[in-house]
Amino acid sequence: MFLTLASQSVPELLDYFAPQWLQDTASEGWQYVGAALVHMALLFGVFSLCPFFLIWLERKVAGRIQDRLGPTRVGGRFGWLQSLADGIKLIQKEDLCPPAADSMLFNAAPYIVCMSSFAAFIVLPFSEGWVAVAADCGLFIMLAIMSLEVFGIILAGYSSASKWSLFGGMREAAQMVSYEIPMAICALIPVVAAGSLNLGEIGDMQSGGIQNWFLFHDPFTFIAFFVYFVVATASCKRAPFDLAEAESELVGGFHTEYSGMRWSFFFMGEYASMFAVCGIASILFLGGWNTGLQGIDEILSTMRAGDNAGSYLAGVLGVGIFAAKAAIGVFIQVWLRWTVPRIRIDQVITVCLKYLVPISCFLFLGAIVWPLILHKGLGDRTTWNEPLGERVAEAIEGGRTVTTVLERDERPGQSDAHSPDHGPDADSKDEDEDSVSATQFDHSLTLYPAEEVSR
Template sequence: MTVAGVLDVVLRLVLVVGAFLLLPLLVGQLEHKAMAHMQSRVGPMYAGGFHGWAQLVADGVKFVQKEHVVPTAADRTVFSLAPAVALLPYLLVLAAVPVGPGLVAVDLPAGLFFALAVLSVSVLGSIMAGWSSANKYALLGGMRTAAQLLAYELPLVLAGSSVVMAAGTLSLSGIVLAWRPWWLVWQAAAAVVFFVSGLAELARPPFDMPLADSEIVLGPLTEYTGLRFALFMLAEYAGIVVLCALTAVLFLGGWRGPFGDASLGPIWLLAKIFLLAFVVIWVRVSTPRLRSDQLQRLAWLVLVPMSLGQLALTGVVKVVTS
């Protein structure tokens, strides 16, 4: 590889890492402000003056000042590795997401397969945290995480398979190029299944049964403090960014906008990501937590049949139009 090629790879990786560090924080700030308006929580609107701009900074300082505590009976190695296992897979997925024509850190021929496989690894961080904490509430949270993963991984993969069948490729860039506006109707069921299943994989409300602070303290995160806890929170917001980015790429045309100007691709993709992130926050504010039986029933009796029906529809349309 030439020097120019090496510099190009390094520049792409630096941009991905920068986006990985910045976008989750912006989504966290958006959640603070949106929830403050929706729930009339005036506190986050005053920190630092103008529209509470310093609330996120104050939260960061709070986490840095807290003591790092490891329970005596905990498995120290697994306990310490869990936050990294929860966070780093999202960085790998973000590296495969195209933000414009030819603008992708790593353009993989099987990009969607890679993304879905790595996304499932991040859930292991919560399971590791619950198992290693030597706390019964954390263990219950880890078991709930595992049950949720098993239930919602299948509809997530089936919904993604529908898009792959429609586009005829596993490449995320290829899917964006194959996307047409009428997919908004044709693949609407798959989009709903993918987005809802992704929320469940992230344990976001109303699928936050693994955390459930009113029942099991904070589930797998019960024993975590300081920066380790902050890394889990960062992983949650990074997961929101990745889920919204994949949803935009698969179902909303990715970087493609209504004016056909490829130079605006990154802006269109960011706009779609933050619009979907707002929907995630809106669902959190407006929807109560599902019970265990409701959560499993939604996965197996609603989302799986919907995704299978969408696969059948996609197959019929492909045969008829070929």
């Protein structure tokens, strides 16, 4: 699935990842395959190393919080090779399957967990235009893929034929399914503010200063960020919500019977999904790959505008900023895990269904009503920063992607296929001469070029 999806947007990647000789010699189809393979290898390399780093970080932070040193021996002073040593140990371990277990499902379950949390990175943009699939409904696809993770856990819990596993799996399933609801609603709040589900567009809109981040867009998004973070922590089954692997009650939870590599697949999946939810948080609320400092953002966007090494460098910087923001999120999750005691399962479900769902519904409604109130009351669309639509237009105009994409998209039928796209929209909206619909109409017009970019 990855390759297929990647090959849809490969022309953009070709500029970066395919070497020149490949572009010259190979036919177009092979260029796709080549670029997709290169990109896949990069992504896989980075994100299979990412859990190693995060596990090391977790152990060090846990040690410091508990007034210990954490790993110190392997690989020099800070024990930074500890995870590698653990990994080698895990690979060498025997792969056990309990005789009572349903062996096929038992063996398949870790792969489902690992695959679904890694596949979410397909649509996650790391920097402007640096995304495997610039899907229009990227956020939706990402949430959908991440919701598959619960399956592996249920199957693991059920097929182990052990009551600890079964209890852990059932708790986990109940928890993840119920926490998906507030998570999706909270993720929708900045989407309402942005008017787009495309993660790349959402990131672009937040360039140009910290006041443009959706965190500070309105009070509802501000609260929604914290709700989202709590919910995301819970949906990654991290403490204080790690009921599924409550060591004091359930031995190891759903992975009690697992050993060796299959066991570590669960952990790789967990850390990957931690990074993924923090990545979503950083794009939706914290400005993604934008620094938040107006001057630097402008410099970076001019650097991106060219099609040379500078734009590549700006992309790499963007990846660094994005990864740093997500890593801070992960660090806070680790911090929470080692400072907050675990809560009971009924408390977990109560917190979700009685508090978080109503709160997020309220925030969602508020985020919808907020622009209307502002417009009716103050005659202005936003509190202090530039209106979103104009920011989008700027982001699109200044962006490097526009020119290349538009050049490529000069296929016949493209442009006139799009002209009716907004005809009926404009007509019907103009009929009622409400100022509100006028703003929406404005919005849809400014968003129009964004549609082109995501192709």
